[in-house]
Amino acid sequence: MTQPLDINAVSAHYGTTKVLEDLSLSVQAGELVSLLGASGCGKTTTLRLIAGFLTPSSGSIRLGGRDLTQLPPHRRDIGLVFQNYALFPHLSVLDNVSFGLKQRGVPPAERRKRAMGMLERVGLAPLADRAPGALSGGQKQRVALARALVIEPPLLMFDEPLSNLDAKLRVDMRVEIRELQRANGTTSVYVTHDQEEAFSISDRVAIMNAGRLMQFDRPETLYRQPANTFVARFVGFENIVPFKVVARDAEVVTAETSGMRIRLSQTAYGPIPDTFLLASRPDGLQVTTDLSAKGLPATLGLRTYLGRAYQYQCETAAGHLVANGSLTAPLESGTQVRLVPAPEQSCILATEGGR
Amino acid sequence: MTDRPHPILIIVAALVYVFLMVPLVIVVGAALSDTTYLTFPPQGLSLRWFTNIFEISAFRRTIVTSLQIAFLGTFLALVIGIPAAYALNRYRVELPRWLGTLFVLPILVPEIVFGFALLKSLTVGAGVPIFVALLIGHTLLVLPYVVRVISASLASFDFSIEEAAISLGSAPLKTFFTIVLPNVRAGMIAAFILAFITSLNDVSVSLFLTGPGISTLPIQILAHVEQFFDPTVASVSVLLMFLTVAVMAVVERTLGLTFLAK
Ligand SMILES: Nc1ncnc2c1ncn2[C@@H]1O[C@H](COP(=O)(O)OP(=O)(O)OP(=O)(O)O)[C@@H](O)[C@H]1O
Numbered sequence A: 001m002t003q004p005l006d007i008n009a010v011s012a013h014y015g016t017t018k019v020l021e022d023l024s025l026s027v028q029a030g031e032l033v034s035l036l037g038a039s040g041c042g043k044t045t046t047l048r049l050i051a052g053f054l055t056p057s058s059g060s061i062r063l064g065g066r067d068l069t070q071l072p073p074h075r076r077d078i079g080l081v082f083q084n085y086a087l088f089p090h091l092s093v094l095d096n097v098s099f100g101l102k103q104r105g106v107p108p109a110e111r112r113k114r115a116m117g118m119l120e121r122v123g124l125a126p127l128a129d130r131a132p133g134a135l136s137g138g139q140k141q142r143v144a145l146a147r148a149l150v151i152e153p154p155l156l157m158f159d160e161p162l163s164n165l166d167a168k169l170r171v172d173m174r175v176e177i178r179e180l181q182r183a184n185g186t187t188s189v190y191v192t193h194d195q196e197e198a199f200s201i202s203d204r205v206a207i208m209n210a211g212r213l214m215q216f217d218r219p220e221t222l223y224r225q226p227a228n229t230f231v232a233r234f235v236g237f238e239n240i241v242p243f244k245v246v247a248r249d250a251e252v253v254t255a256e257t258s259g260m261r262i263r264l265s266q267t268a269y270g271p272i273p274d275t276f277l278l279a280s281r282p283d284g285l286q287v288t289t290d291l292s293a294k295g296l297p298a299t300l301g302l303r304t305y306l307g308r309a310y311q312y313q314c315e316t317a318a319g320h321l322v323a324n325g326s327l328t329a330p331l332e333s334g335t336q337v338r339l340v341p342a343p344e345q346s347c348i349l350a351t352e353g354g355r
Numbered sequence B: 001m002t003d004r005p006h007p008i009l010i011i012v013a014a015l016v017y018v019f020l021m022v023p024l025v026i027v028v029g030a031a032l033s034d035t036t037y038l039t040f041p042p043q044g045l046s047l048r049w050f051t052n053i054f055e056i057s058a059f060r061r062t063i064v065t066s067l068q069i070a071f072l073g074t075f076l077a078l079v080i081g082i083p084a085a086y087a088l089n090r091y092r093v094e095l096p097r098w099l100g101t102l103f104v105l106p107i108l109v110p111e112i113v114f115g116f117a118l119l120k121s122l123t124v125g126a127g128v129p130i131f132v133a134l135l136i137g138h139t140l141l142v143l144p145y146v147v148r149v150i151s152a153s154l155a156s157f158d159f160s161i162e163e164a165a166i167s168l169g170s171a172p173l174k175t176f177f178t179i180v181l182p183n184v185r186a187g188m189i190a191a192f193i194l195a196f197i198t199s200l201n202d203v204s205v206s207l208f209l210t211g212p213g214i215s216t217l218p219i220q221i222l223a224h225v226e227q228f229f230d231p232t233v234a235s236v237s238v239l240l241m242f243l244t245v246a247v248m249a250v251v252e253r254t255l256g257l258t259f260l261a262k
């Protein structure tokens, strides 16, 4: 039942505006992949292409052995869950869930049995005869989930399914979705603009920007080793500074930026090219008042309280940086410090063209 | 402060009701009069002017014609208007704005002008038979109302519901009937009633399109009052009112029930 999805070099236009460019993405059988990106980056467009509501201007989409590209949407056999639930208002909860089975010619008794079984799994069997209008947001989304799952589709797609729910329910529901998806082993594509949501429920995450795929990897890899500055900023590496290597001594590299020098160990950071970008999270720049430390000289600016740390706006010769300092010793604005990169919260990026 | 309405408000509301009801009372009263001339209050009570309607063959024929035209015209307007309203709403982003305006234009043209234009082009120009010309005229007359009313109820329809049905394996055309239509039922009933009444009561367009042997009830009423001053017109008016109410009730029932049963 479970099948891989292959999106191959797909482009899409609305009129003359290009909204997706040369997008390729392979989702393995049984895998849950999230599309993550800012509003307007083309996530919904990608789903609509796969579902068949939109035709790509080039490229192809395959599900299992089938080429979907020329198949009309009602023959694609894809379960869809929408942000606004999209339940049929004139049908009862049970009829909503059995709708897809009816289209497949399943006899009424069997239909009822399977729909009730699915409602049971999402904990809504007692509400089978209700009208969708008389359900809460969370219940509606469970009905929508049951309606999509009951047809046992080879591919399940979600378009921001939780964004109309409150924060607590959002977390509960995403666990529920993940468990159902795992249990059925259904290949899934999940759209969200919530990074935590994407990272927590996905096998792999595709980060998109302006209609292009920026990086497609496991959450752990994205979080620790972003492939480019866009993804790095997206996952919280707020400080990105260009460096040039000036000396190599065994595995220790001395690098320079705007007249400031630091030393980095290739055992900690991996191989370091001659020119590179050092990306650090605010937690990855240790603030020290020991001016002999091997770090970037900086002058502290505004201090804000984060609860787990103090955050400092810092001025350096290489520009504005953000660093977190310990709660035990708050420092005053104007203090001269050194910012020492910590490898666990920093990474090396290749220099990008035009920089 | 209490939540009782202000006395002046009550008086104004009462006056409006009186203003609306008095003509009806007068017409019904005059229709029941036993005299040979129109009068109010009625002198003596009788149903003879109601039976008289059916003794005049022109009335019998025009009632049938009017009902045929109103039913068929409304039906055709719905057949054209519902898909049009659907397309206008479904593809609101893709379609040019003026396309929607196109369906409102007939309302802006004075009906007399509209009727005359149809006479010139259909009857005189193309030699279309009178009944067909009447039917076309009435269909066009009520089409804007149908499109507007159905559009209004589609405006609140969430088209992702339609996509959900399609993704579950329902073909697009089937989805239109099983998912879209049931959700604009109220709009369809309203559009039917509005279109039917407009057609049934129309004078301006029919005036030009009726011809030898074929006429509609309002035109026949006009012709009748030119020659006679008996209460027949009053009783025909009452009959027309009852017909309208009956059709409204039947439409409400049947459209309402068949869709609920699905
Ligand atoms: N029907 C349309 N006509 C023209 N442009 C459109 C249409 N629908 C979407 N777009 C444009 O295509 C781009 C991608 O839209 P899309 O809906 O895929 O974004 P998204 O990533 O889903 O955003 P969001 O997180 O806000 O849902 C946007 O710039 C949007 O303005």
Ligand SMILES: [Mg+2]
Pocket (backbone or CB within 6 Å): A043, A044, A045, A159
């Ligand atoms: Mg979207």
